[in-house]
Amino acid sequence: MSADFTKPYDPRTVEPEIYKKWEKSGYFNPDNLPQPAAAKAKAGEAGTFTIALPPPNVTGSLHLGHALNATIQDILIRKKRMEGYRALWIPGTDHAGIATQNIVEKELKKDGKTRHDLGREKFLERAWEWKEKYGNIILDQLKKLGSSCDWSRTRFTMDPEYAKAVETAFLHYHKKGWIYQGKRVINWCTRCRTSLSDLEVEYKPEKGKLWYIKYPLKDSSEFVIVATVRPETMLGDSAVAVNPKDARYKNLIGKIAILPIQEREIPIIADPRIETEFGTGAVKVTPAHDILDEAIAMDNNLISYQVIGEDGKMTEEAGEKFQGLKVKEAREKIVALLESLDLLEKTEDYEHNVALCYRCGTMLEPLRSKQWFLKMAELAKLAIADVKSGKVKFHPARWEKIYLEWLDPPVGGLRDWCVSRQIWWGHKIPIDGVDDVLDTWFSSALWPFATLGWPSQTADLKTFYPTQILSTARDIINLWVARMVFSSEEFLGKAPFLDVIIHATILAKSGARMSKSLGTGVDPMTLIEKYGADATRFGLIWQAMGGQDIKWSEEHVVAGKKFLNKLWNASRYVLSRSDSSDCEISKPPDLKSESNKKIIASLEKTEKEVNELIDSYDFGQALHILYDFFWHEFCDKHLEESKSDSSEETKKTLIFVLSTSLKLLHPFIPHITEKIWENLSRSGDQGYLIIERWPKA
RNA sequence: GCGCGCAUAGCUCAGUGGUAGAGCGUCACAUUGACAUUGUGAAGGCCCGAGGUUCAAUCCCUCGUGCGCGCACCA
Numbered sequence: 151m152s153a154d155f156t157k158p159y160d161p162r163t164v165e166p167e168i169y170k171k172w173e174k175s176g177y178f179n180p181d182n183l184p185q186p187a188a189a190k191a192k193a194g195e196a197g198t199f200t201i202a203l204p205p206p207n208v209t210g211s212l213h214l215g216h217a218l219n220a221t222i223q224d225i226l227i228r229k230k231r232m233e234g235y236r237a238l239w240i241p242g243t244d245h246a247g248i249a250t251q252n253i254v255e256k257e258l259k260k261d262g263k264t265r266h267d268l269g270r271e272k273f274l275e276r277a278w279e280w281k282e283k284y285g286n287i288i289l290d291q292l293k294k295l296g297s298s299c300d301w302s303r304t305r306f307t308m309d310p311e312y313a314k315a316v317e318t319a320f321l322h323y324h325k326k327g328w329i330y331q332g333k334r335v336i337n338w339c340t341r342c343r344t345s346l347s348d349l350e351v352e353y354k355p356e357k358g359k360l361w362y363i364k365y366p367l368k369d370s371s372e373f374v375i376v377a378t379v380r381p382e383t384m385l386g387d388s389a390v391a392v393n394p395k396d397a398r399y400k401n402l403i404g405k406i407a408i409l410p411i412q413e414r415e416i417p418i419i420a421d422p423r424i425e426t427e428f429g430t431g432a433v434k435v436t437p438a439h440d441i442l443d444e445a446i447a448m449d450n451n452l453i454s455y456q457v458i459g460e461d462g463k464m465t466e467e468a469g470e471k472f473q474g475l476k477v478k479e480a481r482e483k484i485v486a487l488l489e490s491l492d493l494l495e496k497t498e499d500y501e502h503n504v505a506l507c508y509r510c511g512t513m514l515e516p517l518r519s520k521q522w523f524l525k526m527a528e529l530a531k532l533a534i535a536d537v538k539s540g541k542v543k544f545h546p547a548r549w550e551k552i553y554l555e556w557l558d559p560p561v562g563g564l565r566d567w568c569v570s571r572q573i574w575w576g577h578k579i580p581i582d583g584v585d586d587v588l589d590t591w592f593s594s595a596l597w598p599f600a601t602l603g604w605p606s607q608t609a610d611l612k613t614f615y616p617t618q619i620l621s622t623a624r625d626i627i628n629l630w631v632a633r634m635v636f637s638s639e640e641f642l643g644k645a646p647f648l649d650v651i652i653h654a655t656i657l658a659k660s661g662a663r664m665s666k667s668l669g670t671g672v673d674p675m676t677l678i679e680k681y682g683a684d685a686t687r688f689g690l691i692w693q694a695m696g697g698q699d700i701k702w703s704e705e706h707v708v709a710g711k712k713f714l715n716k717l718w719n720a721s722r723y724v725l726s727r728s729d730s731s732d733c734e735i736s737k738p739p740d741l742k743s744e745s746n747k748k749i750i751a752s753l754e755k756t757e758k759e760v761n762e763l764i765d766s767y768d769f770g771q772a773l774h775i776l777y778d779f780f781w782h783e784f785c786d787k788h789l790e791e792s793k794s795d796s797s798e799e800t801k802k803t804l805i806f807v808l809s810t811s812l813k814l815l816h817p818f819i820p821h822i823t824e825k826i827w828e829n830l831s832r833s834g835d836q837g838y839l840i841i842e843r844w845p846k847a
Numbered sequence: 848g849c850g851c852g853c854a855u856a857g858c859u860c861a862g863u864g865g866u867a868g869a870g871c872g873u874c875a876c877a878u879u880g881a882c883a884u885u886g887u888g889a890a891g892g893c894c895c896g897a898g899g900u901u902c903a904a905u906c907c908c909u910c911g912u913g914c915g916c917g918c919a920c921c922a
Contacts, residue, residue: 377922379922425922428921434922441920442922443920503921625917661914701858701860703870713884719884723881790886
């Protein structure tokens with residue numbers, strides 16, 4: 151028994167010590183794992199098990215969701231490793247284009263500079279410097295949590311080899327004619343000065359106004375009244391549209407209205423997509439600043455007037471009176487002008503959703519812009535097929551609906567993916583002279599195979615691909631998961647993973663999302679410092695029941711700490727009753743004592759249930775069962791009964807139950823179980839629990 | 848507008864077609880010998896509401912209410 155095993159358990163010293171021991175062993179790298187013959191036979195010809203860690207953004211720091219997700223993956227990896235698989239967990243980070251660029255720009259701003267003052271090359275130098283300095287913080291935090299990733303295979307989405315994969319993918323699509331350049335209405339962030347894809351938009355309800363504007367009819371004293379929440383866009387109107395079935399306007403279709411202020415003649419047209427219930431049922435059409443209006447304009451051959459520019463200010467086409475004004479200023483001016491012309495019928499309070507940039511929260515402007523697009527029609531089919539055929543399964547299954555409905559929307563169709571961004575930090579578009587870069591998610595979509603060396607046919611790619619499991623958060627099911635599936639099918643002809651675990655979302659106790667700005671966020675690092683990584687993992691998994699959302703409660707981490715203490719002390723007691731020669735950890739044969747028979751039967755039942763529960767990704771339930779068995783059945787009952795029984799059979803039973811429990815608990819609370827294992831190991835035999843045989847009845 | 852999830856003890860949550868469970872909290876008792884980060888025990892619940900199916904509903908079905916979330920061509 152080592153000296154420190156006589157002391158109370160102290161995670162602060164044990165956890166770093168044990169982590170170093172694992173790193174030194176090399177066992178996080180599957181190439182170094184011993185290969186038990188039995189395991190090979192079981193696992194099939196390859197006998198490998200791979201998970202690609204969802205690469206955290208280099209801008210991020212670990213939050214509870216990351217910690218839960220990492221723990222889930224570590225449990226799976228550790229169990230498989232113990233089962234004899236060559237388990238590989240590939241770590242890495244994502245360059246996070248817009249997010250990183252914004253941070254570096256903020257730093258520059260402190261010196262009163264913009265990126266344009268530095269120029270592209272110098273700016274990128276600064277961005278790389280930032281990445282080198284801060285980009286791996288989150289990986290170090292994952293280490294503190296005990297994650298058994300193969301750090302020797304750490305990847306970054308802008309590694310030279312990875313860039314090769316991105317370029318290959320882009321050129322492949324281009325050759326197929328699926329990549330094209332086009333000018334159309336996209337989401338534009340005036341702060342980040344870049345386009346965004348449809349998935350990168352967040353909506354927030356806002357209390358605004360609905361303005362009812364009178365458009366005079368040509369050669370008539372009458373008006374057609376349109377309702378809008380954005381009066382400033384009227385400067386770019388090129389038609390008024392009504393529903394063809396709307397009896398109120400039947401006689402107006404084909405007539406001409408005069409657009410006030412611009413004094414432009416615009417037609418009144420019919421389009422079935424116009425809702426008769428909205429406003430007056432007559433709608434202004436602004437082809438350059440609204441996606442639906444653009445579609446209407448295409449079908450009706452309307453002219454497009456771009457009145458808002460990429461800087462968020464009114465353009466020349468908006469007219470002299472407005473050019474250079476910010477959108478809000480233009481709005482006020484227009485409303486005042488319309489009022490003075492007696493063309494404002496009325497104003498109503500109106501709550502509607504506004505579109506915001508998912509990176510900086512700025513209100514987005516839909517505007518026409520020349521961008522690169524990736525055709526989605528065929529790719530979406532690939533992604534749909536893998537899930538519909540059951541090749542890729544979601545856990546819980548209900549999430550497949552989110553996935554399928556995005557790929558095949560019940561209304562309209564999936565729009566092509568706008569893959570170009572007007573920022574500097576990212577992968578340059580191979581055939582583009584304008585210096586645009588690719589959407590970060592274009593490179594993330596290649597993650598499971600680009601990390602293994604694709605497009606080169608590396609040994610790793612052959613051995614470890616496809617991966618088995620992807621564990622991630624629900625909010626990137628479409629942004630990321632769907633795109634990985636079609637990318638993998640397109641480039642490698644197979645699904646990138648078989649099971650997709652959508653883990654719980656961790657909420658504040660109020661049931662609302664955790665928020666840094668509201669101070670409701672919980673930092674896992676603080677928990678690790680306070681209670682240790684094992685206790686933190688315990689607290690997270692204890693609450694992870696059936697994939698339901700977790701209203702975070704720290705008391706379960708405290709419970710974890712208490713459990714570790716119980717485990718530590720029970721182990722000390724069991725070992726104090728035996729000398730090292732007793733530490734045979736095989737099942738004692740021919741038990742005579744009823745008490746021993748009972749605890750072994752109970753252990754075997756627990757073992758079976760834990761196996762089933764982990765295999766069905768019900769980690770919380772598995773931990774509850776282990777907790778209950780170890781504490782209440784083994785410690786409270788059997789250990790107490792055994793105190794009056796010093797027989798060899800009982801000693802052997804105690805050792806066997808303890809050692810099997812340690813194995814079963816190891817994926818959940820790896821440090822302490824490994825530490826106890828050190829003390830349990832037979833003299834001279836420096837065993838590693840991390841590669842001990844997993845108990846399976 | 849369409850869709851999804853949740854509602855069970857003070858709190859966070861399991862669970863089952865037939866007397867309702869855990870962790871934490873509370874209360875009482877127990878203390879030199881693995882552990883007080885403990886042990887033994889107790890109190891505490893019209894299992895959201897209404898209707899239906901059933902011999903029997905907390906569980907299945909319908910409707911509703913409340914909370915959270917997603918999607919939409921949110922003009």
